[in-house]
Amino acid sequence: MLPRQPQKILVTFLMHLGDLLLTTPFLEVLRRAYPEAQIDYLVDKKLAGVVQENKHVSRVLEIDKKGQDKGVMALYRYAQRLSQENYDLVINLHPNERTSFLTANIKAKCKVGACHFLFRPFYNQVIKLKRQLHAADMYLQVLQQLGITQDLTNQGLQMPVSEAALAVSAQFYQQAGLKVQEKLIGLNIGSAVLTKRWAGERFAQVADSLNAQGYRVVFFGGTMDAELVQDAVSYMHTQPLIATGKFSLQELAAAMQRCSLIITNDSGPMHVAISQNVPIVAMYGPSSPKLYGPYTERALIVRAEPPCLDCAGGMRHKCEKMDCMRNLTVAQVLQAAQEMLRSEDKSEL
Template sequence: MIELDGKRIVVTFLMHLGDVVLTTPFIHALRKLAPHSHITYVIDKKLADVYRHNPYIDALVEVDKKGVHNSIGGLNQIAKEIRSQGSVDVVINLHPNERTSYLAWKLKAKVTTGMSHFLFRPFMTKVTRLNRKTVHAAQMYMNVLEQLGYVIEHEGLEIFTSPEWDEKVQAFYASHGVMETDCLIGFNIGSAVPEKRWPKERFAHIADTLAKEGYKIVFFGGPMDEEMVQDVLDTMTEPAIKGTGQFSIGELASAMKRCDCLVTNDSGPMHVGVSQGVPIVALYGPSNPALYGPFTEKAVVLESMEHYDVNKNMKQVLKEGNYKGLSVISEESVLAGIRTMLERKGMK
C-alpha cells in the first residue's frame, strides 16, 4: 500500500468544469486518509474558483493551459514552481491525457500513481485504471484510492463559497426584487454540446408557467449563453432575472445556492448546482446519467434515451445518427419534476 499520510501530495487534473467539480469527493476522501499531508491541487486557471476556498487542500496551482502554459516549456515551469516548494512525495494524476501525464512525470515524485497516458505508464509507480462503464464519474475518481488499498468516505460534491461571493449575489438578487421569502427557480439552459440542449422555447413556456404561479425565475449561464437566454426572455410573457454572464464560477455557486430548484441540461453548471445542495431537475441525453448525472439523491432525471450502450461514448452515439434528441422530453414531465422537487422540500 502506498503511504499517503504525512506526505507532500500533488493532485494533477486539468479537465473541464463539470469534471473538476466531480473530483471534489476524491479530495475530501484523500484528506480524511491523509490528515497530516500537504495537498496541492493543480487546476486549469479559469476553473480555480472550484477549489479556491476548499479546506481540504493546502495549495492551489493554476495552469493557464490555453495561454502561457500551453507548451512543454510552460508545463516545465509549473513543475519547477511546485518542486521549489519542496520535493514531492506522491503525485496522483486523475486524467490520462498527454498534458497531465507529462506534468505528473515532470514533478519527479518519489511515487507517481493514478491514471496515465500510455507513453508515461512505464514511469508510474502504480497505474490505476479508469472504470468508465459501471460507476459514476465521481466514484471513478475515488476508485483511484480504492485501487491503492484504501476504504473511502465522502460527502458528495462540494464547492465552498466565500463571504464576498455571497454578498455580491445577495446584492444582485436584491436589486431584482428577490425577497428572502420568495421561491426562486433557476434555469441553466446551455450546454457545450448542442445535442444536450432542450428546445429553448420550451424553457420559456415552463418559466412562464411558474412565474404566473408566483415563483421568481432566474437564468444562469456563461457569456456564450447570453444570446440563447435573451431569446428565451424575449419569448416569455412574464418577467425573469437574467443572471447569464453576470457571475464568476464561485459567484455562480453562491447564486445557485439561493435557488429552491434548478432546471438544467447536462452541463458543468449542473454539477455546480449539485455542489450547493440544490434540488435538481436534469434533462439528459445522449450521455448516460448513471455515469455522468447529478451525483445526489436530490434530483429528478428525465431521460431522452431508453437504453445506453456502455461500450459507446457520446460521440459514437451521435455519429450513428439514431439519437432523437432532448425534444422527446415533454414540458409536462419537466413541470412534474419541478413540482416533485419542490414538494420534497416542503414547498408547493
C-alpha cells in the same frame, strides 16, 4: 510502493468544470487518510474557484492551460517549478496527454495514478480508471486501487463559497427586486456539448408556467450562454431575472443557494447546483446518468419517452435528429419540477 506517511502531496487534474467538481469527494477521503499532510491541487486556472475554499486542500495551484502554459515547453517549465517543491507523492487523476506529460516531468519521490500509455515508464504505479462506475465513484476508487484507504464514505460534491461571493449574490438579488418571501427557480439552459441542450423555446414555456404559479425565475450560465438565454427570453411572456455571465464560479454557486429548485441540462453548472445542496430537475439526452448523472438524492432525471438509442454506443457530439432532446416535452419537465417542489415542501414540515 507508496510512502507510508507522505507529508507533501500533489494532486493533478486539468479537466472541465463538472469533472472537477466530481473529484471533490476524492479530496475529502484523501484528507481523511492523511490529516496532517500538505495536499496541493493543480487545476485549470479558470476553474480554481471550484476548490479555492475547499478545506481539504492546502494550496490551489493554477495552470493556464489555454494561455501562457499552453504547449510542450511551457508545460515542461511548469513541471520544473513543481519539482522544486519536493513532493513525497503525486497523484494524477486523469490519463489525458497534458497532465500525463506534466507529471512525468515532475521530480517527486513517488508518482501514481492514471496515465497516458506513453508516459507510464515515469510512474511508480499506474492504475486504470474504472469507467463503468459513476465518475465521482471512479475517482474515489483510485484511492482503493492505490491501497490508500478502503473507507470511501463522503459528503458528496463540495464547493464552499466565500463571504465575498455571498455578498455579491445578495446584492444582485436585491437590485433585481427579489423579495425575501418569494420563491426562486433557476434555469441553466447551456451545455458545452450541443447535443445536450434542450430547446430555449421550451425553457421559455417552463419559465412562463412557473411564473404563472407564483415563482420567480432566474437564468444562470456563463458569458458563452448569453445568446442562448437571449433567444429563450425572446419567447417569454413574463419577465425573468438574468444572471447569465454576471458571476464568477464562486458567485454562481452562492447565487444558486437562493433557489428552491434548479432546472438544468447535463452540464458543469448542474454539478455546481448539486454542490450547494439545491434540488434539481435534470434533462438527459445523449449522456449517461449512470456515469455522469446528479451525484445526489435530491434530483429527478427527465428523459425522452420512448428513449432514443442512437447514443447507446457512446455519446454523440453531433446529431441531425437529436430525438433524445426533441422528444423530451415541456409537460415532462413541469411534472418533474412540481414533484420535486412538493417533495421539498414535505421535507420542510
